[in-house]
Amino acid sequence: MSEEPMPLYEVFIRPKAGLSHKHVGSLHAIDDTMALHMARDVYTRRAEGVSIWVVRSNLIAASDPVDKDMLFEPSVSKIYRHPTFYEVPEEVGHM
Amino acid sequence: MYAQALDQKDKGPKVVEDPEKLARFEARCAADEKIEPKDWMPEAYRRTLVRQVSQHAHSEVIGMQPEGNWVTRAPSLKRKAVLISKIQDEAGHGLYLYSAAETLGVSREELTDALLSGKAKYSSIFNYPTLTWADMGTIGWLVDGAAIMNQIPLCRCSYGPYARAMIRICKEESFHQRQGYEIMLTLARGTPEQMAMAQDALNRWWWPCLMMFGPPDAISEHSSDSMRWKIKRFSNDDLRQKFIDATVPQGHFLGLTFPDPALKFNEETKHWEIGPIDWDEFKRVLAGDGVCNRQRMRVRRQTEADGAWVREAARAHAKKRAARQALQAAE
Numbered sequence: 001m002s003e004e005p006m007p008l009y010e011v012f013i014r015p016k017a018g019l020s021h022k023h024v025g026s027l028h029a030i031d032d033t034m035a036l037h038m039a040r041d042v043y044t045r046r047a048e049g050v051s052i053w054v055v056r057s058n059l060i061a062a063s064d065p066v067d068k069d070m071l072f073e074p075s076v077s078k079i080y081r082h083p084t085f086y087e088v089p090e091e092v093g094h095m
Numbered sequence: 096m097y098a099q100a101l102d103q104k105d106k107g108p109k110v111v112e113d114p115e116k117l118a119r120f121e122a123r124c125a126a127d128e129k130i131e132p133k134d135w136m137p138e139a140y141r142r143t144l145v146r147q148v149s150q151h152a153h154s155e156v157i158g159m160q161p162e163g164n165w166v167t168r169a170p171s172l173k174r175k176a177v178l179i180s181k182i183q184d185e186a187g188h189g190l191y192l193y194s195a196a197e198t199l200g201v202s203r204e205e206l207t208d209a210l211l212s213g214k215a216k217y218s219s220i221f222n223y224p225t226l227t228w229a230d231m232g233t234i235g236w237l238v239d240g241a242a243i244m245n246q247i248p249l250c251r252c253s254y255g256p257y258a259r260a261m262i263r264i265c266k267e268e269s270f271h272q273r274q275g276y277e278i279m280l281t282l283a284r285g286t287p288e289q290m291a292m293a294q295d296a297l298n299r300w301w302w303p304c305l306m307m308f309g310p311p312d313a314i315s316e317h318s319s320d321s322m323r324w325k326i327k328r329f330s331n332d333d334l335r336q337k338f339i340d341a342t343v344p345q346g347h348f349l350g351l352t353f354p355d356p357a358l359k360f361n362e363e364t365k366h367w368e369i370g371p372i373d374w375d376e377f378k379r380v381l382a383g384d385g386v387c388n389r390q391r392m393r394v395r396r397q398t399e400a401d402g403a404w405v406r407e408a409a410r411a412h413a414k415k416r417a418a419r420q421a422l423q424a425a426e
Binding site: 018019020081087088089091092093 | 128269270
């Protein structure tokens with residue numbers, strides 16, 4: 001006999017007040033409430049955070065790692081987007 | 096910086112708040128805790144933030160226009176690539192900020208409408224024209240420099256999404272300021288004509304940049320609420336002074352003079368002192384009577400209208416795909 005599978009959830013924890021939520025892992029649950037409870041039990045047993053987000057994994061749209069070069073190449077070649085590209089004489093001080 | 100809205104009192108209808116919740120909220124602010132979107136917050140706090148964050152977002156978006164003016168006339172391919180990159184960043188900053196504002200329960204459409212209808216304001220600085228290439232240097236060096244002064248304390252703002260957006264923005268602003276100063280340095284080391292161009296730009300932008308920090312503390316109508324709620328952490332005059340002290344030596348290094356005969360260094364206080372600011376000009380520009388107010392709004396409205404077909408096409412495409420998928424699922 002095979003049971004109906006439970007949906008997969010992704011779990012995000014805010015490690016400290018003021019910081020963004022960070023992905024920590026996933027779990028199976030039948031609904032949002034159960035996912036929150038389980039996330040609390042599974043991922044916050046050692047004071048890992050102050051707030052939990054759970055979201056159904058199938059609702060996440062993700063880029064394909066195969067496209068990595070095409071997507072992120074400009075951040076390497078466009079070095080003028082970095083402050084260090086510009087010459088500011090030492091006498092002028094920090095800018 | 097673009098945070099001149101800090102000086103407007105919350106004028107919305109008074110809401111009677113639950114005293115217990117309010118006390119807890121005030122205690123959290125006092126303890127420097129971050130407030131997050133789903134936390135309880137008083138209506139006046141929410142309205143103040145919506146006004147400030149959206150004004151900030153509008154400023155980033157309108158701020159693309161004065162710089163866009165020079166994309167086709169940048170003096171080299173390198174400068175052109177840099178300028179486009181910077182304008183791209185401004186669009187990104189607008190997006191981060193609109194998103195932060197939306198976490199407060201206001202829709203993007205409402206925010207856009209408020210700008211297009213003229214109900215919402217943006218920073219007075221973008222109503223000045225960019226007449227020469229040196230203005231691109233001056234905007235980076237002074238306008239972005241002033242923005243950084245204003246924005247660094249906002250990274251510690253009590254509202255989490257706004258504070259986190261500001262951290263991202265501040266990191267990117269550093270490139271903006273340095274590229275601006277480098278343009279000024281290149282002009283200052285160039286021909287006498289180039290030097291004159293740099294001086295002319297400083298002459299035109301210096302006072303408007305000082306106005307960016309908002310009215311002097313003595314006449315500023317901002318409520319003490321913003322300070323107590325840790326939205327604003329320094330007074331207008333304090334931030335303005337910090338900016339002046341940092342900037343004057345940078346200008347002198349370039350060999351430029353500031354358009355202020357009263358400018359002098361006070362040996363006792365170790366601060367640069369300036370002459371009086373023309374606050375009438377500031378009020379006029381804010382009220383809509385700057386050189387470029389009408390043009391900026393006209394272009395923004397036109398851009399919104401010109402983009403309508405793209406949004407319409409995206410919606411039609413999504414509908415078509417959904418219909419096709421539904422059909423396939425039914426088969």
